[in-house]
Amino acid sequence: MTPIAGGVALNLAFGFSILTVFTLFLHTRNGDQRLFLTGQRLALGISFFVFLATFILAFQLIQSNFDIDYVARYTSLETPFIYKISALWAGQSGSLLFWLFILSVYTTIVILQNQRKHNSLMPWVIITLVIVQMFFLILTNYVTNPFKPTDADFIVTNGNGLNPLLQNVTMAIHPPTLYLGFVGFSVPFGFAISALINGDTSPLWIQSIRRWALVAWLFLSMGIILGGWWAYRELGWGGYWAWDPVENASFMPWLTATAFIHSIIIQEKKDMLRLWNMSLIIMTFTLCIFGTFLTRSGVMSSVHSFTASSLGPIFLTFVFLIIVVSFGMMYFRRNELKSPRKMESFTSRESGFLFNNMVFVVLCFSVFWGTLFPVISEAVRGTKITVGPPFFNQMNIPIGLILLALTGIGPLLAWRKTGRKNLIRNFTFPILTGLSTATILLFIGFRGYVVISFSLGAFVTATIGTEFARGIHARRKKFDESIIKALIRMVSKNRSRYGGYVVHLGIVFMFVGFTGHAFDDEKEFSLTVGETDHVAGYTFELIQLSEAERANHYAWISDLRVTNQEGTFVTNLHPEKRIYFHNNPDPNRRQPHSELDIYTTMNQDIYSIFSGVDSENGVAFIKIMVNPLVRWVWVGGFILVFGTIVALWPRKD
């Protein structure tokens, strides 16, 4: 009975969504507040039914009710509790329901937050959000229903279980975080569409969504970083970013969203870039839907595409409609979208922001082209030509470095125009810092992108330091405060500005980490107990090879003792070779998996993979990778998150 209730809840939610759109549309025609209140409550009703359906599915997953096809496909009796919960977003229909769940949470917050605000904007904001909900309700009701009963004409006693790669704590957190970001951009998109329909394209709608855009951006950033962390610690190829289509699917909206959160500052302060901001948020939302399509349609071959489906045409139609309707409305409102003010000088902060925006969009286009090229080549020439990391690196490293440079240049420019005197005063110290770093690196023997990346990192760090120093100095002069007090007051009174600088510092850290990739070293070898081999100045000795049977897998565990060139003990590594579903009588259903072990410091990671085992002769096949500076990427990620939280933190007025 309970699964039926889940299906009924989704049906009712769909019915409510039609009624909501109808009721609110009528309200916009005749202004009757009763219709607005009803529309609001119907929209809250959609959320309620979606919450109900999601909780029912989660409950069925926990209860291992294999009468439901989804439960049987993605869990088994042996699946640990936490992964039964994460199975909710492991498969196609569950993840679409989860998308809908998050959108319903956001819609509820938007409605409750704006009950007495934005009276003219809200009806169309709710209509837009509900139309997006309606799309996902059509999918979950009629295309891929998570409550579909099991097809088998016998009683299913156990399920397939969750893919071992997904049985990882990071993977339990990564998709929800990413989805919180993807779905979060529905809210700014809703306000943008509402502003277009109302013809009020002044900075009002921007002021309403600035925090929403930042929250969505924060979650999207966290999702991407967690995805990289998961790939690095779980997939066993030694890297965190492979330009995989699904990685790119999350990266593309991140790029346009980053451009958006920068350029809305210009519209807020100067009422410029109205058209540009509207385009950026439409692009970002479209790319979020497109990203979900790439992840869930199976159109691209990818480590992430765990399911293949027939969702493609429906998603593409929706994407097409979003583009046509949104840009059609922009064309219709082209006069209102003309900004009343113009750029006055090339050396102004406005120009810096605009240039940075354009580079973000160019980078996004480059990633988009590389991601879709295999599909386009297959459609046009009948042969799938895959574009690999070399293409992306060749195209995107220079663009990325330009962006890094602009991260430093932008804050040094003044609004409207930077005079020559100011230019010299602001740029002298950062440029000298960058040039000194480049000279030292060239003298040591480094060449190419490594020198450019580290030097630009030093330049941007100097810029940030200068901005903090000047701000503190100004406060001390004006209020006679101590350095610490001036710093705290300055940041707390200008959270978005200084939070933004902290985010930039996080980006610098990440670039340092990316640059470390140029010095990676690796070796594959076999060892029996007592034997040793050497990689990048380290000695690896196999101390022990043991076996263990655990709840949902069988494991061979190696004990590797690592010493450095001087013979000093460094660490013990314990990579494992596992077989999941080892008790399954069908050998084809057993899944091998390498659980790696990493010794990590700020300088480098020693990354060990147990790639195979000859249990009869006691031979372990080991792959070791020494990856410099990887930890800088994760530390940079933490700094970025911290900076965004500072920028988001509410201030007292």
Add this chain to the structure above:
Amino acid sequence: MIDFIRDYGLILILFILPVIFALQPLFLPRIEKMHIQLDVAELKRKKLLIYRQIKELEMEYDIGNINENDFISGRATLKKEVSEVIAALKSL
């Protein structure tokens, strides 16, 4: 009937209550738009935003990011805007 209500009662409540909740405003007498109340809230928000912009402008000037002429004209424009908002608030 009693068995049916016992077995399905909770589910019926879960499905029927939202319908009643959503449709209830339709049975109210016609509500006029709360124009004044909403306008006041909007104007107060606008006032706050302009105050923030003035503070930020002062900071930009203190740091040396804008010259004196731009600072004076920018602050005058913002002060004029905030005066208009305050006047509008008083008139409501």
